[in-house]
Structure formats: C-alpha cells, structure tokens
Amino acid sequence: MVLWLLFAAFYLLPWLRWQGRQALLLDLPARRFDVFGWTLWPHDVGWLLLALGAAAASLAVLTTLAGRPWCGFACPQTVWSHAFAWIERRFADWPAAARHLLWATVALWTGVSFVGYFVPIADLVARLHPFAWSGGETFWVLFYALATWGNAGFLRSQVCRYLCPYARLQPLLCDRDTPLVGYDAMRGEPRGARAYGTGSIAQRGRRLLDPVTARDYAVRASIAQLAGQGGSRGEALAAYAGTLPKFSAEQLGDCVACDACVQACPAGIDPRNGAHYACTACGACVEACDRSMDRHGFARGLLRLAGANAIDRQPRHWWRRPRLLGGAATLLAALLTWWWLAA
Numbered sequence: 001m002v003l004w005l006l007f008a009a010f011y012l013l014p015w016l017r018w019q020g021r022q023a024l025l026l027d028l029p030a031r032r033f034d035v036f037g038w039t040l041w042p043h044d045v046g047w048l049l050l051a052l053g054a055a056a057a058s059l060a061v062l063t064t065l066a067g068r069p070w071c072g073f074a075c076p077q078t079v080w081s082h083a084f085a086w087i088e089r090r091f092a093d094w095p096a097a098a099r100h101l102l103w104a105t106v107a108l109w110t111g112v113s114f115v116g117y118f119v120p121i122a123d124l125v126a127r128l129h130p131f132a133w134s135g136g137e138t139f140w141v142l143f144y145a146l147a148t149w150g151n152a153g154f155l156r157s158q159v160c161r162y163l164c165p166y167a168r169l170q171p172l173l174c175d176r177d178t179p180l181v182g183y184d185a186m187r188g189e190p191r192g193a194r195a196y197g198t199g200s201i202a203q204r205g206r207r208l209l210d211p212v213t214a215r216d217y218a219v220r221a222s223i224a225q226l227a228g229q230g231g232s233r234g235e236a237l238a239a240y241a242g243t244l245p246k247f248s249a250e251q252l253g254d255c256v257a258c259d260a261c262v263q264a265c266p267a268g269i270d271p272r273n274g275a276h277y278a279c280t281a282c283g284a285c286v287e288a289c290d291r292s293m294d295r296h297g298f299a300r301g302l303l304r305l306a307g308a309n310a311i312d313r314q315p316r317h318w319w320r321r322p323r324l325l326g327g328a329a330t331l332l333a334a335l336l337t338w339w340w341l342a343a
C-alpha cells in the first residue's frame with residue numbers, strides 16, 4: 001500500500017499547483033526552486049545544504065532505530081521494481097511483447113514526470129503534440145525512461161547489491177539493537193533435514209544453544225556450503241571449517257535446512273549467514289520460513305525482524321547507542337543552525 005501511494009505521489013506531485021505556480025519546480029535555467037510557496041534563489045544554497053544535511057541525518061537515525069524501512073518502503077528502486085513486478089505477474093498470460101510495451105509506457109511517463117520536476121509539466125505535456133521539446137528535454141525523458149525500464153524491469157535487487165551506496169553504509173549505521181532480518185541460531189542450530197513429526201526443540205525439551213556455539217555451527221555450516229562449490233577456494237574453506245559433527249535427530253535445532261528462505265530471497269541471500277548489505281528487509285524469507293515452520297508444526301519466528309541482542313537473548317539498549325547519539329546530535333545541529341539562521 002505504502003509503495004503504491006509513493007508511486008502515485010511521484011506522478012501527481014508535479015501537477016500540484018500552489019499560489020498560481022507549480023508547487024514543486026526546480027527551474028535550473030532560471031536558478032529558482034519553488035517548494036510549496038517557498039522560493040529558493042542561488043544565494044539560498046546554504047538552506048538547501050542544511051535541508052539535505054538534516055535529511056541525511058534523519059535517514060541515519062531512522063536506519064539505526066528501525067533498520068531498513070527506507071529500502072523496504074520508500075526507495076524509488078524498490079517502488080518501481082514492485083510496480084514492474086506487479087505488471088509482470090498481473091499480465092503473465094499476455095505475450096512478452098505486450099508486457100514490454102506496458103513497461104515501456106510506464107517508463108516513458110516516469111521520464112516525462114521526472115523532467116516535469118525541472119520544466120513546468122503542463123507546458124511540457126502541451127508540447128508533446130505537435131512535438132516541440134528541446135534536445136535536452138528529449139534526452140532526459142528518454143534517459144530516465146531507459147533507466148527506469150532497465151533498473152525496475154531487469155536489474156531490480158542487483159542495483160541494491162552492486163550499485164547502491166546506502167546499502168554499503170548499512171553496517172556503519174546499524175548496531176546490535178537495530179531490527180534486521182535475523183536468524184535465531186540458538187534455536188535453529190544445528191540445522192538438518194528430518195522427517196515430519198520429529199518435534200521442535202520446545203516439543204522435545206531440547207534447550208537453546210548458547211550464542212557462541214550457535215553462531216559457530218551457523219558459520220561452519222555456511223562455510224561448508226561454500227566449500228561444497230569446489231575449487232581451491234572450496235578446499236581452503238573446507239580446511240578452515242573443519243568437519244561438522246554428525247548430529248542425531250534429537251540434537252537437531254529447528255532449522256530443517258529446506259533452503260526455502262534462500263529460494264524466496266530476490267537477492268539470493270542466505271539470511272542464516274548474518275546481516276547482508278544487499279538485504280532490503282522485504283520479509284520474503286521470513287514468510288517462507290514461517291510456512292516451513294507451519295508444515296512441521298513448529299513455532300514461527302525462526303527468521304524474524306529483530307536486533308541481534310534480542311535474538312541472542314542479550315540485554316537491549318534503547319538509547320545508549322553511539323550511532324544513534326551521533327546521528328541525533330548531527331540532526332539537532334542542523335536544525336539548530338536552521339533556527340539560528342532564520343531568527
């Protein structure tokens with residue numbers, strides 16, 4: 001729902017009028033930005049930088065506090081990938097050419113709307129027929145349309161994985177109390193396939209592992225998986241991981257090693273291996289794991305959105321967190337400077 005609202009807002013915003021002018025217009029040739037009745041001129045660049053600084057600090061605080069709601073709900077890459085994937089599913093029985101035509105139409109209108117933030121959109125659309133766009137307008141509409149078509153139609157989570165700088169910053173912004181999609185290794189390890197009806201650890205009365213042993217099993221299982229890929233790297237990893245002990249059905253944890261989580265992940269991440277910068281917290285792996293738990297009659301939540309401290313049953317910190325305090329101090333400084341300059 002949030003994704004569709006943001007999708008619609010992008011197309012509608014340039015059409016909004018405010019005091020007789022386009023409400024949001026970044027008119028570069030005139031060196032004038034209109035933002036809902038507030039006009040910024042070149043000498044106001046300080047305000048703009050302050051606003052950008054405050055927005056960056058807000059995003060940092062939000063990330064430390066809540067994980068990746070930006071990636072999951074508000075990032076344009078997520079919003080447009082969601083829309084394009086919806087078209088793909090909804091019109092799956094149409095010929096591929098027709099679906100591409102739909103994608104191309106949405107992409108072209110996205111390009112027009114994007115340029116409409118920089119050129120009065122009513123005028124831009126009026127000059128469509130007879131066609132009277134400048135070379136620059138045509139280039140940017142087509143460029144943005146092509147970028148939308150490629151990124152949302154084909155690249156999707158590859159953009160998060162390989163291109164997004166924010167994804168790379170995640171480990172710096174998150175701490176052990178930041179809610180991320182996490183694997184309850186104390187409950188799930190040692191993992192292993194088993195017959196239905198063997199019972200969860202709670203049903204069998206097996207205690208939770210301690211966090212260090214649980215993480216050791218999880219790491220060695222993931223290395224063993226990589227080692228299985230063969231080659232000299234595989235051999236080195238196998239030597240490093242050592243041989244995992246054989247566990248009896250009674251010793252197994254609740255992870256049934258079905259790999260449903262990995263198969264459900266659009267980025268191909270194994271969430272049991274710990275936080276991954278390309279994870280957009282979409283929750284697909286959590287839902288897949290819950291379904292697996294349901295099939296076995298185990299409690300849900302082996303994969304869940306929670307901080308590492310909560311998952312490891314360690315004390316949680318609400319505000320004594322260096323990243324949170326640093327982000328909040330930067331935001332406060334930006335807001336105080338704004339207030340001081342405005343006074």
Ligand code: SF4
Nearest residue numbers: 265279280282283285
């Ligand atoms: S499926 Fe899980 S691991 Fe993959 S991106 Fe979504 S939340 Fe992250």
Ligand code: SF4
Nearest residue numbers: 255256258259261289
């Ligand atoms: S879906 Fe759940 S049970 Fe299956 S492999 Fe992933 S974590 Fe283990």
